[in-house]
Amino acid sequence: MKPKMQSAIERITLNDATFTGEVIEPTFVNFFYGKNGAGKSTIARSLCDNTGIEWKNGKSASDYDVLTYNTEFIDAxxxxxxxxxxxxxxxxxxxxxxxxxxxxxxxxxxxxxxxxxxxxxxxxxxxx
The missing domain is CATH 3.30.160 (Double Stranded RNA Binding Domain)
Incomplete structure (x- = not known):
């Protein structure tokens, strides 16, 4: 099996709501789903606010179009x-x-x- 293609985001560290120090290492394409309270909105908020995000190769959020399809996006x-x-x-x-x-x-x-x-x-x- 081929290794998963890595994303431009090295890791996301969640420190919001009920998640403290929870680390996610995303791959090239990600789809987050789960029950209520599983952390989907927390991940989306981190991506939108660029908090807890470690980018690869010295990049930052300004180098990318970061898009989240969440409740705020739908409302807007x-x-x-x-x-x-x-x-x-x-x-x-x-x-x-x-x-x-x-x-x-x-x-x-x-x-x-x-x-x-x-x-x-x-x-x-x-x-x-």
Whole structure:
């Protein structure tokens, strides 16, 4: 059997929550799964915050695109699209666009209402 290809991360030392000095030596591709409380989120937080990470060959997190697919990523990048089941938007930018459109539509409605009031007032002054 071939040895596993090593990753750019030499080791991850967890010192968070219930894990003290727990060492993980990742390989090139890693997928962490387990029961609640097994440490998946702790590992993800370490990767995101670059805490407890020992990089190979003098490298650092700034030399790589470190990506974690965790709850924070899902909250920031996925949103339901209205009440349509199974339809959602992906990407932080795409999530913000409908929010901006909704806010602009509310502003437009407020301006239209103000215009209507002023038009009625102006018309009533013209008739007197």
């Amino acid at each position: 990048n996925f949103a339901n699209y209205g009440n349509l089941a199974g339809v959602f938007t992906v990407c932080e930018t795409n999530i913000e666009v409908p929010k901006k459109i909704e806010a602009l539509q509310a502003d437009k409605s407020a301006v239209a209402e103000e215009y209507k009031k002023k038009s009625v007032a102006a018309e009533s002054k013209q008739n007197t």
